[in-house]
Amino acid sequence: MLEYLFHQYDNYPTIEIYLEITAVIFGILSVWFAKKNNILVFPTGIINTTIYVYLLWKWSLLGDMMINGYYVVMSVYGWYVWTRKKEGADEFPISRLSKKEKGLAFVIFSLTIAFVVAVYLFFNKFTTWSAYVDTIVTGIFFVGMWLMAKRKIENWTLWIIGNTISVPMYFYKGYTFTSIQYIIFTIIAIYGYLEWKKTLNNSSSLETT
DSSP states (O other), rough: OOHHHHHGGGGGOHHHHHHHHHHHHHHHHHHHHHTOTTTTTTHHHHHHEEEEEHHHHHTTTTTHHHHHHHHHHHEEEEEEEEHHHTTEEEEESBBBHHHHHHHHHHHHHHHHHHHHHHHHHHHHHOOOOHHHHHHHHHHHHHHHHHHHHHTTEEEEEHHHHHHHHHHHHHHHHHHHHHHHHHHHHHHHHHHHHHOOOOHHHHHHHHHOO
């Protein structure tokens, strides 16, 4: 069984294997901190995504490479937003999307898909089914990261969808460690949604009393 899962690494450079494992560890830490609504989600996430920018470029997954470059930028933005305080409380607490924000999320998703399609066409990378899946996942994760930075509970729904899709894609591409990472991400994201929902419900109860 282990041979089946990890034989793809037989011909990989050792440094890339170590980098992938390191990125996976920090990625899991980042999602765990996000679940706990802890600001450490951002520094651990920056380490994870910076490593993956390099690895995904090597693996020719351009959409996901751009996602991770975007994650680095959004992590810096999110780090700033989460430090903001107003009268001793978080200026941007956990909340739900407004109607206007839902529309903006759809625009971000659509523009991301269009941009990634253009990139794949330019580099003639639409050669396998994983390229098409990567395009959709890129759009999902772009919006998910934006929602995470703004502490919107809907970010977890997008992470769950995107992570679930990513599991078979990375396994097919031969990156078993990363595929396992996305399985763990999916599980934590489910618990993250439930934990944020509980926090949000408690906040709503306090506001009505």
